[in-house]
Amino acid sequence: MYNLKMSTLCLSQCFRLLAALLVVMSLMSGTTVSHAAYSAPEVPHINIMPIDRAKFLVGQKFDFAIEVKTDIPATAIEVLVNGKAAETFFGKQAIISLDKMSTYRINQVAFPQTGKVSVAVTVKTENGIEKRAVNYDIPADKVKKPAKNVILFVGDGMSLQARQMARILSKGITEGKYNDLLEMEKMSNLALITTSGNDSLVTDSANSASAYATGHKSAVNAMGVYADNTKDPFDDPKVENIIELVKRTRGMSTGIVSTANITDATPAAMLAHTRKRSEQNFIAQEMLNPQHRPDVILGGGSRHFLPKSVPGSKRSDERNIIEEFKEQGYSIATNKTQLKQAGTPDKLLGLFQLDNMDVYVDREVTKNPAVLGKFTDQPTLMDMTKTAINVLSKNQKGFFLMVEGASIDKQLHTMDWQRATYDTIEMDKAVGIAKEFAKKNGDTLIIVVADHAHGASITGTYHEKDGKTGREAVRIYADAGWPTFADADGDGFPDDPNPDVTLAVQFANHPDYYENEKFQDVPTSPAIMADGKAIANLKRAPQGGDLKVGNIPASDPSEVHSADDVPLTAEGPGADYFKGIMDNTEVFHGIVRALGLDGRKESK
Amino acid sequence: MDKLTRRISRVIIAMMLIWVPLNWLGQDGTIRNESSLFCTRAQAAPAWLPWFNEEAAPLEFNELYSGASALGLEFSPKLESLKGKKVRISGFMAPPLKPTLNFFVLTKVPMAICPFCSTDADWPDDIVLIKLSKAVAALPFDRPITVTGQLELGYQMDEETGFVSLVRIVADNIEEAN
Numbered sequence: 059m060y061n062l063k064m065s066t067l068c069l070s071q072c073f074r075l076l077a078a079l080l081v082v083m084s085l086m087s088g089t090t091v092s093h094a095a096y097s098a099p100e101v102p103h104i105n106i107m108p109i110d111r112a113k114f115l116v117g118q119k120f121d122f123a124i125e126v127k128t129d130i131p132a133t134a135i136e137v138l139v140n141g142k143a144a145e146t147f148f149g150k151q152a153i154i155s156l157d158k159m160s161t162y163r164i165n166q167v168a169f170p171q172t173g174k175v176s177v178a179v180t181v182k183t184e185n186g187i188e189k190r191a192v193n194y195d196i197p198a199d200k201v202k203k204p205a206k207n208v209i210l211f212v213g214d215g216m217s218l219q220a221r222q223m224a225r226i227l228s229k230g231i232t233e234g235k236y237n238d239l240l241e242m243e244k245m246s247n248l249a250l251i252t253t254s255g256n257d258s259l260v261t262d263s264a265n266s267a268s269a270y271a272t273g274h275k276s277a278v279n280a281m282g283v284y285a286d287n288t289k290d291p292f293d294d295p296k297v298e299n300i301i302e303l304v305k306r307t308r309g310m311s312t313g314i315v316s317t318a319n320i321t322d323a324t325p326a327a328m329l330a331h332t333r334k335r336s337e338q339n340f341i342a343q344e345m346l347n348p349q350h351r352p353d354v355i356l357g358g359g360s361r362h363f364l365p366k367s368v369p370g371s372k373r374s375d376e377r378n379i380i381e382e383f384k385e386q387g388y389s390i391a392t393n394k395t396q397l398k399q400a401g402t403p404d405k406l407l408g409l410f411q412l413d414n415m416d417v418y419v420d421r422e423v424t425k426n427p428a429v430l431g432k433f434t435d436q437p438t439l440m441d442m443t444k445t446a447i448n449v450l451s452k453n454q455k456g457f458f459l460m461v462e463g464a465s466i467d468k469q470l471h472t473m474d475w476q477r478a479t480y481d482t483i484e485m486d487k488a489v490g491i492a493k494e495f496a497k498k499n500g501d502t503l504i505i506v507v508a509d510h511a512h513g514a515s516i517t518g519t520y521h522e523k524d525g526k527t528g529r530e531a532v533r534i535y536a537d538a539g540w541p542t543f544a545d546a547d548g549d550g551f552p553d554d555p556n557p558d559v560t561l562a563v564q565f566a567n568h569p570d571y572y573e574n575e576k577f578q579d580v581p582t583s584p585a586i587m588a589d590g591k592a593i594a595n596l597k598r599a600p601q602g603g604d605l606k607v608g609n610i611p612a613s614d615p616s617e618v619h620s621a622d623d624v625p626l627t628a629e630g631p632g633a634d635y636f637k638g639i640m641d642n643t644e645v646f647h648g649i650v651r652a653l654g655l656d657g658r659k660e661s662k
Numbered sequence: 663m664d665k666l667t668r669r670i671s672r673v674i675i676a677m678m679l680i681w682v683p684l685n686w687l688g689q690d691g692t693i694r695n696e697s698s699l700f701c702t703r704a705q706a707a708p709a710w711l712p713w714f715n716e717e718a719a720p721l722e723f724n725e726l727y728s729g730a731s732a733l734g735l736e737f738s739p740k741l742e743s744l745k746g747k748k749v750r751i752s753g754f755m756a757p758p759l760k761p762t763l764n765f766f767v768l769t770k771v772p773m774a775i776c777p778f779c780s781t782d783a784d785w786p787d788d789i790v791l792i793k794l795s796k797a798v799a800a801l802p803f804d805r806p807i808t809v810t811g812q813l814e815l816g817y818q819m820d821e822e823t824g825f826v827s828l829v830r831i832v833a834d835n836i837e838e839a840n
């Protein structure tokens with residue numbers, strides 16, 4: 059009895075121990091908890107472009123390229139697409155070069171069917187073989203009621219917080235409830251977009267705009283291409299972009315509008331293919347290429363269109379791109395008056411500044427002659443958006459228009475959140491114009507998205523009414539209360555960018571710089587370069603300011619992009635696609651799905 | 663040439679040689695002995711230039727162009743009238759491409775970017791290229807400097823760097839602005 063009791067106890071103890079052990083073991087081996095394992099990223103020896111898990115519109119053209127690094131020269135590269143030799147599958151001869159750095163390339167191919175595609179690459183050397191496989195997806199997803207037009211608004215660097223600053227300044231808040239929402243916030247669908255390219259966690263504007271324009275990831279400074287190993291900025295494998303697709307398959311009209319140099323990354327990525335966004339003279343002349351020539355081009359940056367002999371030009375040749383556009387039948391406008399007079403021609407080129415257009419505060423609020431110089435007649439983003447829609451909507455086949463609020467980013471780089479916010483509001487008003495147009499026929503999809511974020515966050519408010527200054531005057535929690543911005547004339551822009559109680563906006567990253575929390579009379583860089591190092595700009599805080607010690611490498615004199623996800627809002631046919639958390643390449647797929655595009659079709 | 667003339671010319675040359683260092687005295691009579699280009703004369707122009715005592719015409723950045731539109735810039739009548747003459751302008755020195763260069767760029771405001779080093783950056787329109795007889799060292803980038811020298815106008819491309827300039831000053835004096 060006693061013995062039995064003992065043995066039962068012993069047995070039950072053993073069972074308990076065993077059960078506990080099993081639970082621990084199963085936890086460790088992951089049999090009871092389901093989560094995918096992943097390994098630290100490494101650069102594969104066999105680089106296949108497009109990359110693994112790339113997604114294509116059926117019939118979308120691309121250059122298929124493989125780069126292989128081997129210790130000794132490769133003797134063969136064999137490529138199978140869905141089990142067939144790639145040359146047979148694509149019906150085209152590959153160009154192959156074998157060495158320690160081997161390449162395999164078939165240009166201008168497409169997937170003729172929807173479905174899954176697997177690519178298997180075998181590389182042979184005298185030492186043996188190496189293999190790599192990647193998978194592609196060509197979705198068949200169809201929208202019930204397609205959109206005729208798509209208007210894509212890109213608020214460059216317009217993070218969630220940038221939208222909120224605009225909401226506070228434009229609409230105001232009473233007893234914790236916003237008096238109203240922004241136009242871009244009153245839309246049916248909301249998604250969060252991840253922003254990384256295929257090369258790095260943090261993106262730039264070329265890379266991210268390229269994802270929106272092609273549905274493919276790219277690398278920092280690149281657009282419309284996968285970045286290969288060669289130095290040449292024009293030889294990288296290309297992917298067909300949205301302007302090319304809607305022109306080729308549908309004969310739709312296209313337009314790009316930006317407050318930056320129109321050859322700057324975001325508008326350029328809608329049409330161009332280059333590894334290097336700084337090739338702005340090339341991008342300007344590429345706008346003439348009928349394959350991706352937009353019907354409406356409005357923005358700044360005429361310096362890349364003027365022959366080098368004209369003072370102010372940045373070209374290195376005597377090509378007069380403006381004249382060449384004229385010869386193609388484009389109406390030309392160089393200021394707001396001329397833009398108004400242009401009416402609604404079939405094709406329109408408007409360049410309103412040699413460089414980036416000035417920002418809204420300087421252009422429309424303070425009109426500071428020290429900032430504007432002779433450029434006192436620049437149109438607003440609303441003027442440009444309205445004109446672009448009027449011109450493009452004449453085409454019965456529909457249109458694709460990209461509108462960029464470019465200086466939201468440029469002003470956040472210099473930590474001038476006030477200037478950035480007025481430009482966010484300016485873009486919001488342009489969104490309002492687009493919504494007004496969309497309301498008439500209900501066949502336009504409007505998407506408003508940022509391309510990446512900035513680490514600007516609202517800590518509270520700032521005022522010096524009690525004599526406190528600097529960090530002690532940053533009002534937190536209950537002390538924050540409300541900022542005293544007001545919009546008496548109801549134009550949506552606060553009357554004074556520098557009220558007695560302003561927002562306390564703090565940046566997660568910055569160079570050495572002086573902060574006085576006040577509105578700067580003229581745009582002023584936070585730091586300047588001296589002997590390769592960013593040092594705080596004394597001009598930044600003429601009325602005194604706290605020196606903030608930088609927390610990024612001294613090689614960069616401005617605040618830099620953050621890797622934060624960004625909000626996307628959308629409304630119109632096909633907007634239902636946008637929900638939850640989405641990869642940035644999905645913006646393209648949402649657009650082509652809404653339009654019901656088929657890359658296999660050719661418009662006559 | 664007889665002996666006397668030779669002797670007289672020797673005396674004149676000797677007097678000139680003595681005179682040159684006098685120029686190195688500041689107006690208050692103190693000797694300026696900084697080793698950098700600061701407060702030194704005659705970097706590009708010969709030392710005897712002050713002999714002519716040409717009054718330097720003051721010039722400001724916002725006076726460079728009278729016309730500016732998206733179709734290009736226009737030199738101002740003031741700038742045109744000062745072509746080849748001695749001018750004085752204050753601005754900020756942009757970091758040079760490399761320390762050995764015999765020119766640098768003067769800008770209206772301090773440069774946040776180094777357009778020579780950064781591929782995505784570009785120069786503003788209103789810049790003045792400053793030509794020097796020897797490379798500059800140790801100039802501040804964050805405080806304004808005043809450059810005096812002869813004004814040159816028109817398109818010119820630097821062969822070594824491909825840098826294009828429209829307005830240039832052949833510097834004979836550079837000092838910190840006050």
Ligand SMILES: [Zn+2]
Pocket residue numbers: 215263467468471619
């Ligand atoms: Zn940026």
